[in-house]
Amino acid sequence: MCYHTSQKKQNRETIKNDFGVNVIDSDYIPTYYHVNGFQRPQMMVITEQEPEKIQLATWSIAPPNSEDIMGYWKKTGGGCVNTRIESLFEARTPYWKKDAILGNKCVFIVDGMFKVYTASNKNKIPMLVRRPNDELFGVLGYYTEQGGILTASMLTTDSDDFIGQFHKRMTFAFEPQDVEYFFQLNSEEDFKNEIQVHQTRGFEYYSVSHDVINSHKESNRPDIISKVDYPELNTLF
Numbered sequence: 001m002c003y004h005t006s007q008k009k010q011n012r013e014t015i016k017n018d019f020g021v022n023v024i025d026s027d028y029i030p031t032y033y034h035v036n037g038f039q040r041p042q043m044m045v046i047t048e049q050e051p052e053k054i055q056l057a058t059w060s061i062a063p064p065n066s067e068d069i070m071g072y073w074k075k076t077g078g079g080c081v082n083t084r085i086e087s088l089f090e091a092r093t094p095y096w097k098k099d100a101i102l103g104n105k106c107v108f109i110v111d112g113m114f115k116v117y118t119a120s121n122k123n124k125i126p127m128l129v130r131r132p133n134d135e136l137f138g139v140l141g142y143y144t145e146q147g148g149i150l151t152a153s154m155l156t157t158d159s160d161d162f163i164g165q166f167h168k169r170m171t172f173a174f175e176p177q178d179v180e181y182f183f184q185l186n187s188e189e190d191f192k193n194e195i196q197v198h199q200t201r202g203f204e205y206y207s208v209s210h211d212v213i214n215s216h217k218e219s220n221r222p223d224i225i226s227k228v229d230y231p232e233l234n235t236l237f
Helices: 012-019 069-079 095-103 174-182 186-198 229-234
Strands: 004-007 032-036 041-048 053-059 082-084 103-109 114-119 124-130 137-146 149-158 168-169 204-207
Touching: 004 041, 004 103, 004 124, 004 204, 012 103, 032 041, 032 124, 053 103, 069 082, 069 103, 095 137, 103 174, 137 168, 137 174, 186 204
Parallel strands: 053 149, 082 149
Antiparallel strands: 004 032, 004 114, 041 053, 041 103, 103 137, 114 124, 124 204, 137 149, 149 168
């Protein structure tokens, strides 16, 4: 599960300085203690085409110049929130996705990702993955444009050793100074090589409230990022 994030930073200068950009192209800075991609939230992104500024994009990609974005989202489900990078170079993949991943990459700006560990008793336990002190980090994605509005999807792959301790899939999470490196992935071979070597470095994790994965609970609240202990984890870590 890679559909849940947090982004709590509000200081514009801190955000700009962390990612080395000049402008935040919005009066509004979206902040969330917890947000689900299926809510189609506005997210801060840096695009490959305009790397000097931060823009807003809807977290759920749609074909460029789509006339029925909501219809596409409904039909595609989770496939528009996140995209398995392995699928982008398959013959059946729509051409616009291949074009976007090679020329319209983007970086989502977040300070936390929630993953879910399934314990031996089948209990699902949310984990918050973050950098020390809730520092900002980037998550690789790709985007399209619909009449000046951006829609974007996060890229996922098989987990590395760090994330693999509790989840099978992961996003490409990295520190702000690595944005330029990821924008230089410009071919299928580049991405396949990155899949083989990418490691989630400089991150930590801990267990949090079940409310993260309970759609009947209001989870965008300060205590949702507080540590919660579970007896099932005593034998895991």
